[in-house]
Amino acid sequence: MSPETMRCRTPTVPLKDIPAPLPKVSFHDSIDHLEIAKSSIEVLNDLRADHFLSDAFWRDLCALTGTFRTFYQADCILAAWKDVCQTHNPSGFCLTPGGSKIVRAGPTLGWIQATFSFTVSGNFPARCSGTLGLVPSSEEEKAPWKIWILTTTLEEIYGFGNPDILQPTSQTNGLSLNGAASTNGLHPDPEHFPVVIVGAGMAGLSISGRLKALGVPSLIIETNSSIGGNWTNRYASVKLHTNKESSQMPLGHTFDSSYPYLLSGADLAKGYQRYAHDYALNVRTSTRVDKATWNPAKHTWTLHLTSSEPSISSSSAPQEAQIITSTHLILALGAGGQTPSIPSIPNRSAFTGTTMHSASYHSPSPWTNKNVLIIGTANTAHDVAEDMLSAHASSVTMVQRSPTPVLPFSYYQKRADPLYNENIPTEVSDREALTPPLPVTRALGLAGFWAMANRPADREYFAGLERQGFKVKMPCDIVSNLHERSGGHYLDVGASSKVIDGQMKSNAPPTHYTSNGLAFSDGTELPADLIVFATGFEGNMRRMAAAIVGDEVAEQLDDWWCVDAEGELRGAWKPIGRKLSN
Numbered sequence: 001m002s003p004e005t006m007r008c009r010t011p012t013v014p015l016k017d018i019p020a021p022l023p024k025v026s027f028h029d030s031i032d033h034l035e036i037a038k039s040s041i042e043v044l045n046d047l048r049a050d051h052f053l054s055d056a057f058w059r060d061l062c063a064l065t066g067t068f069r070t071f072y073q074a075d076c077i078l079a080a081w082k083d084v085c086q087t088h089n090p091s092g093f094c095l096t097p098g099g100s101k102i103v104r105a106g107p108t109l110g111w112i113q114a115t116f117s118f119t120v121s122g123n124f125p126a127r128c129s130g131t132l133g134l135v136p137s138s139e140e141e142k143a144p145w146k147i148w149i150l151t152t153t154l155e156e157i158y159g160f161g162n163p164d165i166l167q168p169t170s171q172t173n174g175l176s177l178n179g180a181a182s183t184n185g186l187h188p189d190p191e192h193f194p195v196v197i198v199g200a201g202m203a204g205l206s207i208s209g210r211l212k213a214l215g216v217p218s219l220i221i222e223t224n225s226s227i228g229g230n231w232t233n234r235y236a237s238v239k240l241h242t243n244k245e246s247s248q249m250p251l252g253h254t255f256d257s258s259y260p261y262l263l264s265g266a267d268l269a270k271g272y273q274r275y276a277h278d279y280a281l282n283v284r285t286s287t288r289v290d291k292a293t294w295n296p297a298k299h300t301w302t303l304h305l306t307s308s309e310p311s312i313s314s315s316s317a318p319q320e321a322q323i324i325t326s327t328h329l330i331l332a333l334g335a336g337g338q339t340p341s342i343p344s345i346p347n348r349s350a351f352t353g354t355t356m357h358s359a360s361y362h363s364p365s366p367w368t369n370k371n372v373l374i375i376g377t378a379n380t381a382h383d384v385a386e387d388m389l390s391a392h393a394s395s396v397t398m399v400q401r402s403p404t405p406v407l408p409f410s411y412y413q414k415r416a417d418p419l420y421n422e423n424i425p426t427e428v429s430d431r432e433a434l435t436p437p438l439p440v441t442r443a444l445g446l447a448g449f450w451a452m453a454n455r456p457a458d459r460e461y462f463a464g465l466e467r468q469g470f471k472v473k474m475p476c477d478i479v480s481n482l483h484e485r486s487g488g489h490y491l492d493v494g495a496s497s498k499v500i501d502g503q504m505k506s507n508a509p510p511t512h513y514t515s516n517g518l519a520f521s522d523g524t525e526l527p528a529d530l531i532v533f534a535t536g537f538e539g540n541m542r543r544m545a546a547a548i549v550g551d552e553v554a555e556q557l558d559d560w561w562c563v564d565a566e567g568e569l570r571g572a573w574k575p576i577g578r579k580l581s582n
Contacts, residue, residue: 055072
């Protein structure tokens, strides 16, 4: 590939290196937050630098910049604001009814939050929303209130429909896929689609649902034989470590009161299948994309598919090739990756037992009365260790290669449950949780963590883990872990107590295999009948994309995950490559 066609990929910056100072101010709850909110929203009609704190933030989600951008410092914010206003002319700023409140995040950390609506003009007139985070400029009683955080979010482009509204329908085109619950929306051309989505997980289904709400037909391609197979094909005990309300799908309430607080893999599959059925989404299961090529003359993708559907009388699946085309291609391949990452440990040939990655692990039942080693100490490792205890394995040891961030479940609940619950529409919760600048979200999370971790009982909890040899990384920087490593932490849904009680052991890093187990850096050896690598997956989706679009196009794509200099995720929820042309 020539240098002219190479795309300069977005460099990554550690979240900890992006300043996000939290204002330390105090004010009484008796203040008239409604009047302060109203007067502050009025200044949006004629913004000046002195309306902001000097270290303010503005995050735009497609409303004025057409993408995801975060601007820092009052002068830079004002310059960017004036620039986009020349094109989009934002106007009609209006406080949302009931849209002002006082938010407290600590004894000296609080602000007034004001939500508002506005419109933009230009080529695509649209309805937008926003929030202001307001703080007093000083401790003086009559100090002016200034903007600490400004967010602006695109809600709806006029004339194209509302992406949050779609009535369920039972309409299908009569196709039955694998005899399963997959359903298909009507589409006039079986060989060309405006949008093809690869992957029928949460992201792929959600995108297809929103596109349908906007009147855009799409086809979802899924390799598994049924929707939700990416969860049901995992280990039987798998479940989310977060509450079900934070896993709701757009357009409606997918997981109702009949579902448990922590969703299992089977629960997720059931919900996804119901979602596809209720909105008559066009899903083609048991199908893989062998390759996708771009035609610059026709501005279309050509996709080569292979479908296989097991027959009733045989488990073998005939292979059927098909070629379709699409104008747009969306890759929803899975946030955590699909290719197992297994560390290299010397002398593997000497080991006579069984090794597997957690992707291949399904049940603990074959390992009763056996010795089990688990490489890794994040969420999956703890799940597998608990599984093995329940199956009465002779010994269960998690092998810890580096200190692990641990987040007590009560910490998570204190933040998540008041925000994500059945009484608040998911889109409202998402706006509050996901629109602030990511560095600010991280700073608030760390402040909340330390406020709880420094309590005597909590200090003893972490000390109990350390006494058992489990090295705890403090603090648990959950936002950085999720956005830079896609995990690597443990959200404690119960297994840490078993470590503290000595039911599960933690050990030093391994140095090499032995004939019957592993040797470790502290000179010890442990026997093992089974070694499970709970060591994650290859995380850069650009490499996964190369298997579909080819190396030449993949070289033109941005890297995926981790944040850029503005604190925005790379390669997610936006175009990921240069414009493909002649």
